[in-house]
Amino acid sequence: MRWRAYAVCMFVAACLDVWLTFVFPPDYTYQKLSFIPHICFLVCMMAIYDRKPIDRVLIGALCGILYDFFFGSTFPVSFLLFAAFGYTTGLFKENYDKDMRLLFVVLSAEVFLLDTLPFLFCKIIGTMHVNVGTWLLHMELLTVAIHIAVIYGLMYVLDAVDAWAARREEKRDQQRRNSYRDAE
């Protein structure tokens, strides 16, 4: 089933997020440029963008809640954001067939908002005191720049995974039909 391949990709992407955060931890003194990985989020959105709205919300929510409990301690942030962005990603799905660059732009904007919305929320409630410009420069600039390249790479990788999973499913169906024929 193709979903199994996607699930494995999401798991690997989540592990990659944790590992990248460990190797390149964000600098919360805001002296250097930091990179916050969201590869699992991108894989999830690319897997669900062409599905029905309720499916997108539920799959995004499930992915978010698993990410919160296993790969981070930010429940319910990822749960809510993944569900919300799952819905918004598929809003323009009819236009993606005409121009895939639109998906690229939507995903880049969602990566930006994935960090910015929690930051603004914390700023409003008074738990974050750093200047918006400083935070955008030191946290988001490198994050968005790198994720632009990551999106390109993931589009290719997921296409390859999709094609491989589809071929595997066809082979399995063929084997099943052959076994039924032999049984008859």
Place this chain on the structure above:
Amino acid sequence: MRKFNHLQKVLIGWIIGIAIFGCVMIGLRQNALSDMGYSAWTYIQYGLFEYPLTSIGNFVNDVANLWHQYDDNQYLTQELAEQKSYKTLYDNERNENKELQDLLNMKNELGNSTQISARVIKRSSSSWDQYVTISAGSAQGVKENMIVVTSEGAVGLVQDTQTNTSKVQLLTDEDLENDISVKISMEDGSTAEGLIDSYDPDKKAYRMSLFDSSVDVSAGMEVATSGKGGNYPSGIYIGTVRSVEQNDNSIVSTIYVTPVSNISSFNYVIVLGNGKVSE
């Protein structure tokens, strides 16, 4: 109400189940009796995710450190090689310094004799025991037949002078051009005079003959210049008596004198001319 399909029902079920499980886990954290269960869950989470990822990260750090250590190793190896060459230079400088200090001490003891300091500028390996060229010549006051000494004692005679260099015949040359007038101070205060006329390469000693063969000379006595003949002062140390050999006729004996210890390797000399040094 909108009906959910099978996939949506499964997803909702999973979300609710995980949310409840997560809340129970968070709630259990507050209960001391359930700490063991929470610790087990935390350990599983650590063992499945954090520990492998941390191990990979540590491995990458170690590999990166290996590169740094390789660079450090290369640098230190180069430094060590340079240190060895510095040590060699230091040893060389120290030896030269000692030689010059000894020469200076000797110079201070020589009194009013003509003294010209010079450095060995050429000593061919083919004539190592025969000749050296020094960096003082007629312009500095060097004359033929002056004696050349190191800090240990006499090593040769000036054979030929140029303006700024001189050729010195070493006393270890088998064919000495000029004999050297020498004396041996006896215990009773008298002196026995003689000549050093050649060098025996087999015994590695000067051959000396006494004017008075009846004098009782024994090993260990010191031989010095007598100041008679030649252009050099008296009292310059030549060597030490090693042995006395009676000739067949038992009238004349040959005395073998050991040269100074550094005659095979010296860099700085003093050329001495006539003048009273010591008796």
